Amino acid sequence: xxxxxxxxxxxxxxxxxxxxxxxxxxxxxxxxxxxxxxxxxxxxxxxxxxxxxxxxxxxxxxxxxxxxxxxxxxxxxxxxxxxxxxxxxxxxxxxxxxxxxxxxxxxxxxxxxxxxxxxxxxxxxxxxxxxxxxxxxxxxxxxxxxxxxxxxxxxxxxxxxxxxxxxxxxxxxxxxxxxxxxxxxxxxxxxxxxxxxxxxxxxxxxxxxxxxxxxxxxxxxxxxxxxxxxxxxxxxxxxxxxxxxxxxxxxxxxxxxxxxxxxxxxxxxxxxxxxxxxxxxxxxxxxxxxxxxxxxxxxxxxxxxxxxxxxxxxxxxxxxxxxxxxxxxxxxxxxxxxxxxxxxxxxxxxxxxxxxxxxxxxxxxxxxxxxxxxxxxxxxxxxxxxxxxxxxxxxxxxxxxxxxxxxxxxxxxxxxxxxxxxxxxxxxxxxxxxxxxxxxxxxxxxxxxxxxxxxxxxxxxxxxxxxxxxxxxxxxxxxxxxxxxxxxxxxxxxxxxxxxxxxxxxxxxxxxxxxxxxxxxxxxxxxxxxxxxxxxxxxxxxxxxxxxxxxxxxxxxxxxxxxxxxxxxxxxxxxxxxxxxxxxxxxxxxxxxxxxxxxxxxxxxxxxxxxxxxxxxxxxxxxxxxxxxxxxxxxxxxxxxxxxxxxxxxxxxxxxxxxxxxxxxxxxxxxxxxxxxxxxxxxxxxx
Numbered sequence: 285x286x287x288x289x290x291x292x293x294x295x296x297x298x299x300x301x302x303x304x305x306x307x308x309x310x311x312x313x314x315x316x317x318x319x320x321x322x323x324x325x326x327x328x329x330x331x332x333x334x335x336x337x338x339x340x341x342x343x344x345x346x347x348x349x350x351x352x353x354x355x356x357x358x359x360x361x362x363x364x365x366x367x368x369x370x371x372x373x374x375x376x377x378x379x380x381x382x383x384x385x386x387x388x389x390x391x392x393x394x395x396x397x398x399x400x401x402x403x404x405x406x407x408x409x410x411x412x413x414x415x416x417x418x419x420x421x422x423x424x425x426x427x428x429x430x431x432x433x434x435x436x437x438x439x440x441x442x443x444x445x446x447x448x449x450x451x452x453x454x455x456x457x458x459x460x461x462x463x464x465x466x467x468x469x470x471x472x473x474x475x476x477x478x479x480x481x482x483x484x485x486x487x488x489x490x491x492x493x494x495x496x497x498x499x500x501x502x503x504x505x506x507x508x509x510x511x512x513x514x515x516x517x518x519x520x521x522x523x524x525x526x527x528x529x530x531x532x533x534x535x536x537x538x539x540x541x542x543x544x545x546x547x548x549x550x551x552x553x554x555x556x557x558x559x560x561x562x563x564x565x566x567x568x569x570x571x572x573x574x575x576x577x578x579x580x581x582x583x584x585x586x587x588x589x590x591x592x593x594x595x596x597x598x599x600x601x602x603x604x605x606x607x608x609x610x611x612x613x614x615x616x617x618x619x620x621x622x623x624x625x626x627x628x629x630x631x632x633x634x635x636x637x638x639x640x641x642x643x644x645x646x647x648x649x650x651x652x653x654x655x656x657x658x659x660x661x662x663x664x665x666x667x668x669x670x671x672x673x674x675x676x677x678x679x680x681x682x683x684x685x686x687x688x689x690x691x692x693x694x695x696x697x698x699x700x701x702x703x704x705x706x707x708x709x710x711x712x713x714x715x716x717x718x719x720x721x722x723x724x725x726x727x728x729x730x731x732x733x734x735x736x737x738x739x740x741x742x743x744x745x746x747x748x749x750x751x752x753x754x755x756x757x758x759x760x761x762x763x764x765x766x767x768x769x770x771x772x773x774x775x776x777x778x779x780x781x782x783x784x785x786x787x788x789x790x791x792x793x794x795x796x797x798x799x800x801x802x803x804x805x806x807x808x809x810x811x812x813x814x815x816x817x818x819x820x821x822x823x824x825x826x827x828x829x830x831x832x833x834x835x836x837x838x839x840x841x842x843x844x845x846x847x848x849x850x851x852x853x854x855x856x857x858x859x860x861x862x863x864x865x866x867x868x869x870x871x872x873x874x875x876x877x878x879x880x881x882x883x884x885x886x887x888x889x890x891x892x893x894x895x896x897x898x899x900x901x902x903x904x905x906x907x908x909x910x911x912x913x914x915x916x917x918x919x920x921x922x923x924x925x926x927x928x929x930x931x932x933x934x935x936x937x938x939x940x941x942x943x944x945x946x947x948x949x950x951x952x953x954x955x956x957x958x959x960x961x962x963x964x965x966x967x968x969x970x971x
Contacts, residue, residue, distance in 0.1 A: 345831060345832070347876075347877045347878030348877075350831060350876050350877055350878075351536065351537065351538050351876075351877040352538050352840075353538070353831060353838065353839060353840050353841060354536070354537055354538060354539075354826070354840070354841055354843070354873070354876060354877065355537050355538060355539030355540065355541055355595070355597060355840055355841070355842040355843070356534065356537045356539075356540065356541065356842065356843045356844075356845065356846045356858070357541040357542075357543055357544070357788060357842055357843070357844045357845040357846065358534075358540055358541065358542060358544065358545060358845070358846050359544055359845040359846050359847050359848055359856075359857065360544045360848075361374055361544060361545050361574060361575050361580050362374025362375075362413070362574070362575045363847065363848070363849075364415065364439060364847040364848065364849065364857070364859075364860065364861065364862055365529075365530050365533070365846060365847050365862050366439075366515070366527050366529050366530065366862050366863070367526055367527060367530040367588075368525065368526065368527070368574070369514060369515055369518055369522060369524050369525060369526065369527055370512050370513065370514055370515075370525075371412050371413060371445065371489075371513040371514070371515060372412065372511045372512050372513045372573075373573070373574045374413075374573070374574050374575045375410045375411065375412050375511070375513075375573060375575075376410055376411040376412075376575070377395055377410070377573075377576070378395065378396040378398060378403075378404040378408040378409070378410050379394055379395055379396060379408060379409050379410065380393065380394065380395065380396050380406070380407075380408060380409075381407055381408065381409060381492060381494065383395075383409070396408035396507075399507075399509070401509065401571055401572060402572045402573045402576065403507060403508060403509040403510070403511070404493070404496075404507040404508065405498070405506060405507040406496070406505050406506070406507050407453075407492070407493060407494045407495070407496050407505050407507070408492075408493055408496075408507065409458045409490065409491060409492040409493065410490075410491060410493075411458075411488070411489070411490045412489040412490075412491065412513055413441065413487075413488070413489050414487065414488045414489075414490070415438055415439055415441060415487040415488075416438060416487035416488055417433040417434070417435065417436050417437065417438055417487075417849075417851070418433065418434060418849065418851045418852070418853060419433050419434075420433055420487075434803070434806045434807070434810060434850070434851040434852050435806075435807065435810040435849075435850050435851060437849075437850065437860060438485070438487045439487075439860075439861045439862075439863065440484060440863070441482050441486065441487065442482050442483055442484040442485075442486065442516075443481075443482060443515070443516025443517070444465075444479050444480070444481050444482075444516055445479070445480045445481075445482060445513050445514060445515060445516060446477070446478075446479060446480075446512075446513070446514040446518065446519075446520050447464075447476075447477065447478045447479070447480050447511075447512070447513050448475060448476065448477045448478075448510075448511075448512045448520060449475070449476055449493075449508045449509065449510055449511040449512070450474055450475060450476075450498070450508060450509040450510040451474060451476065451496060451497055451498045451499065451502075451506075451507065451508035451509060452469045452474075452476055452495075452496065452497045452500075452508075453476065453493040453494060453495060453496040453497075453508055454493075454494045454495040455467065455478065455491055455492070455493065456491070456492040456494055457490065457491070457492070458490040458491060458492045459488065459490045460486070460488040460489075460490055461483065461486055461488075462480070462489070462490075462491060463480065463481040463482075463483070464478050464479070464480055465478065465479045465480075465481060466478060466479050471500050474499055474500060476508075477520070480513070493507075493508055496508050515527065525584065525587060526587075526588060526591065529862045529863050530588075530862065531591065531592060532865070533846060533847075533858075533859075533862055533865060534588075534592050534594060534846070535592070535879075536873045536874055536876070536877045536879060537594065537843075537873075538594065538595055538840075539594060539595040539596070539597050539625070539627065539840060539842070540588065540589060540592075540594045540595070540596055540597065541597035541599075541627075541787075541842050542580070542585050542596065542597065542598055542599065543597075543599045543629070543632050544845075545579060545580040545584075545585060546579040546580055546582065546585060546598055546599055546600075546601075547579060547598065547599035547600045547601040547602075547604070547629075547631055547632070548579075548599055548631070548632045549632055549633075549639045549640075549641065550639055550640045550641070551577050551578065551579060551601055551640075551641075552601060552602050552603040552640055552641055552644050553603070554640070554643065554644065554647075555603075555643070555644045555647035555648050555651070557651065558648070558651065558652070560603065561603050561604065561605035561608070562578065562601050562603045562604050562605060562608055563605055563607055563608055564605075564607050564608045564610070564611030564612070566578065567581070567582070567608070567611075568580060568581045568582075569581055569583075570583045570584065578601070579601065582612060582615055582616075583615075583619075585598065586615070586616065586619050586620050589620060589621065589624055590619075590620065590621045593621065593623070594624070595624050595625040595626070595627065596616075596620065596624055596625075596626055596627070597627035597628075597629070597703075597787075597842065598612075598626065598627070598628055598629070599629045599630075599631055599632050600612070600628065600629070600630055600631065600683060601631060602630065602631035602634065602641035602644050602645060603644060606682070606686060609682075609683055609686045609687070610686050610689070610690065613686060613687045613689075613690035613691065614690050617690055617691055624699075625699055625701060626687075626699060626700050626701065627701045627702075627703055627733075627840070628683060628684075628687070628700065628701065628702045628703060629703050629705050629787065630676065630679050630680050630683060631645075632705075633705070633707075633738075634672075634676045635673075635676075635706050635707045635710075635713070636707075642672075645672055645675055645676055645679075646668070646669075646671075646672040648675060649668070649671040649672045649674070649675040650668055650671065650672075652671075652675070653668075653671055658671075659674075659678070659724055660674045660675055660678075662724060663720075670716065673706075673713060673716065673717050674717060674720050674721075676706075676717070677704060677717040677718070677720070677721050677728075678721065678724075678725070680702050680703075680704055680731065680732060681721065681725055681731040681732075683702060684696060684700070684702045684731040684732065685731065687700045687702075688700070696730075696731070697729065697732075697733045700733075701733035701734065702731060702732050702733055703732070703733060703734050703735075703736045703785060703787060704717070704718075704728075704732050704734070704735050704736065704782075705735075705736040705737070705787045706735070706736075706737065707737070708737030708738050708739070708769055708773070709769070711769070711772045711773050711775075711776055714735050714773065714776045715776050715779075718735075718776065718779075718780050718782075722780070727780070727781075728780045728782065729780060729781045729782055732782060733782065733783055734777070734782050734783035734784060734785045734839055734840075735773060735776060735777050735782050735783075735784060735785070736784070736785040736786060736787040737769070737770075737773055737786060737787070738786065738787060738788045738789065738844075739766060739770070739786040739788070739789030739790075739825075739830070739841070740788070740789060740790060740791070740792040740844075741759050741760075741762035741763035741766060741790075741791055741792070741825055742758075742759070742762050742791070742792045742793065743755055743758045743759060743762070743793050743809070744758075744762070745758075746758055746805075748804075748805050749804075749805070750805060750808060751808070752808055752811060752812055752815060755793070755808060755809060755812045756812065756815075756817050756818075756821060759791055759793075759812075759821055760821060760824065760965065761965075763821070763824060763825040763828075763829055763888075764829065764888055764889065764965070766825075766829060767829050767833060767889075770784075770829070770830075770833070770836055771835060771836065774835065774836055774837060777837070778837075783837065783839040784836065784837055784838060784839055785839045785840045785841070785842070786830065786840070786841045786842060787842055788842055788844035789825070789826075789830075789841055789842065789843060789844060790822070790825075790843050790844050790845075790856060790869075791813070791818065791821065791822065791825075791855075791856075791869075792855075792856065793809040793812060793813070793855050794809075794851070794852060794853060794854045794855045794856070806851075806852050809855065810850045810851070810855060813850055813855050813860075813867075813868075813869065814850075814867070814868070815868065816868050817868070817962070818868040818869055818872075819868035819869065819871050819872040819875075819882065820872075820883075820885040820886065820961065820962060821885070822868075822869050822872035822873070823872045823875060823876065823884070823885040823908050824885040824886065824888060824908075826841055826843075826872070826876060826908075827876065827885065827907070827908030827909075828885065828887070828888040828889075828905055828906075828907060828908065829888065831908075832905070832906050832908065833905070834905070843858065843873070844856050845857055845858070846858055846859070846862075847859050847860065847861075847862050848860065857869075858870045858873065875908075875909070876908070881909075881956075881957075881958050882958050882959075883954075883955075883956060883958045883959035883960060883961050884907045884908050884909050884910040884954040884955070884956050884961050885907055885908055885954065885961055886907065886952070886953060886954060886961040886962050886963060886964040886965075887904040887905055887906070887907045887910070887913065887935070887952045887953075887954055887961075887964045888904065888905050888907075888964065888965070889903075889904060889905045890902065890903070890904040890950065890951065890952050890964045890965055890966070890967045891903050891904070891967050892948070892950050892967040892968060892969035893969060894942075894969050894970070895938075898940075898942070899938050899939060899940045899942075900938070900939045900942050900948060900950075900969045901936065901937070901938050901939075902915055902936070902937045902938075902939065902950045902952065902967065903935060903936045903937075904935050904936075904952045904964065905935065906935055907954035907961065908954075909956055910954035910955060910956055910961075911955060911956040911957065912930070912931045912932055912933055912954075912955045912956075913930075913932040913933075913935065913937075913952055913953065913954055913955065914927060914929070914930040914931075914932070914952065914953045914955060914960065915927075915928045915929050915930075915932065915937045915939075915950065915951075915952050916928060916950070916951050916952070916953070916963065917939065917948050917949060917950045917951075918948075918949045919946065919947070919948060919949070920949065921949055921966075921968075922949070922966070923949070923951075925949075925951055925963065930955075937952075942969070945970075946970070947968060947969070947970040948968065948969055948970075949966050949967070949968045950966065950967045950968070950969070951963035951964050951965075951966050951967075952964045
């Protein structure tokens with residue numbers, strides 16, 4: 285819903301003075317100065333009083349409307365989401381027993397041979413999980429990585445796991461602790477079972493399978509199959525797929541983004557020719573290991589959405605063929621619950637040169653132009669980078685048409701929503717791509733639902749000795765600064781009658797700028813994510829600068845991400861422990877959708893401006909679920925602040941008693957039944 289921001293004043297009997305109650309000042313010595321005579325000024329015509337625009341009332345949206353516009357990226361499969369009951373679904377790639385001695389890059393030496401289902405055909409080893417703090421493997425004294433183990437936090441994985449597999453093997457530790465109990469081999473069923481006890485504080489389970497026999501009559505060293513490792517509390521015959529932790533954690537969201545599950549970063553081989561594609565017959569099946577290169581089986585994506593009643597946001601691999609896309613569309617049509625909306629991206633951040641999908645797309649575009657008769661250079665452009673951009677948006681059109689053929693015309697932009705994601709810092713790139721698509725293939729909104737960008741707010745440029753207060757100040761400023769870019773992209777969306785979305789968003793205190801920082805700053809940044817103030821900041825960004833931001837036709841906001849470790853390599857997760865959802869960031873989400881209630885975030889975009897008649901008008905943007913506002917002021921930069929007015933129900937206040945020559949400093953707080961927010965960013969005005 286779009287609303288024009290009407291800036292103005294509504295007095296309503298609320299005029300008051302911004303005068304601090306202070307002690308009388310000490311006497312000041314008098315200095316007599318003889319003034320220099322000044323010429324008589326020419327009288328100016330009177331300035332008309334500015335018109336009084338309409339104040340903005342309190343804004344609100346029903347919790348279900350907020351949830352409809354709120355999604356979450358599930359993060360990396362097999363990490364802290366603990367999504368599968370069977371830990372073996374996300375075990376690491378099987379290695380040979382001598383992998384540590386292999387030359388770097390010698391994959392034939394390092395990795396064990398596998399059968400068609402992905403099980404080793406020789407003795408082999410694998411990591412079932414590794415949740416140790418980053419860098420714990422470098423050495424006990426951290427001499428090779430003195431700044432590793434940021435935060436030193438590890439989730440509790442303790443308990444008795446039930447292991448089973450086809451064949452026979454001796455179990456040994458490849459590294460760390462391995463406590464195997466009650467191991468038995470049943471020759472009639474050719475099945476081995478055992479209990480593996482994981483102790484508190486144990487974050488690594490790295491197991492060797494030696495003396496293997498695939499069948500009772502097989503020779504030694506012939507491998508095993510169908511490995512299962514069930515989490516504590518589950519019986520061996522359980523049919524449950526997902527843990528209660530992941531099922532609970534996704535409840536506040538309408539949409540689950542599966543970028544890291546299915547079609548995300550660096551899963552493609554280098555581009556060689558136009559036939560170098562991923563076919564539907566080559567996709568990952570549910571019987572295979574689920575963290576391999578082609579992504580998680582689509583059946584698990586669908587099952588999670590069906591169990592939870594959620595929409596899906598899928599990322600189709602960059603090298604997927606038309607056959608792959610058609611097969612996927614048919615599978616979704618046949619098995620995904622009929623109420624589910626399907627958001628679609630082509631890969632992830634194809635604009636981003638750090639990912640292999642960028643190079644694949646660019647090389648494919650260059651090869652097509654070199655072959656001749658390409659639409660990518662139909663205007664004669666020699667800019668190869670522009671060819672790549674055009675190939676990306678054309679592929680989105682092609683994907684849209686392939687889904688149209690399966691779901692029907694009426695599904696496009698209703699149930700099927702193809703998203704054009706690109707780089708937020710270059711809104712002109714969106715314009716160039718959409719303009720070319722329009723001229724070459726017709727109106728973009730025949731194929732595309734929305735343009736989307738990333739919406740992170742960060743601490744760029746923060747000094748090494750920054751305090752937590754400085755961290756929060758920079759994050760809030762970054763959130764406010766993002767609005768101008770969102771408005772610029774909104775203008776592009778409006779020109780082509782498209783929606784506007786955020787494919788990833790949230791606080792970002794990691795990344796390249798922090799990798800080489802000293803440990804103390806990193807600990808300060810990590811602590812910020814655990815700080816109660818982070819809840820207000822997340823509310824502040826999602827509500828103030830997206831859902832309730834005037835002049836934005838805000839569609840879905842995808843929070844990145846559901847879970848992650850907090851370290852120099854990333855601090856994006858709503859939680860760092862999926863079994864513990866009472867974090868400040870997660871509470872912000874549950875507040876947004878009405879599951880919990882807390883004080884509102886501080887208002888944003890507080891401005892103070894002097895009118896012609898001497899009054900100062902203070903305006904601000906609505907705060908999430910505020911019931912009233914309190915305006916405070918000070919005659920000193922940074923306070924202390926005195927309350928001017930409380931119980932205001934409009935986002936405007938006029939101060940009529942600012943004296944000539946005085947500078948007044950204003951802040952605004954939002955109030956509801958749960959309490960008062962912190963103060964807003966300060967605004968000032970001088971008379």
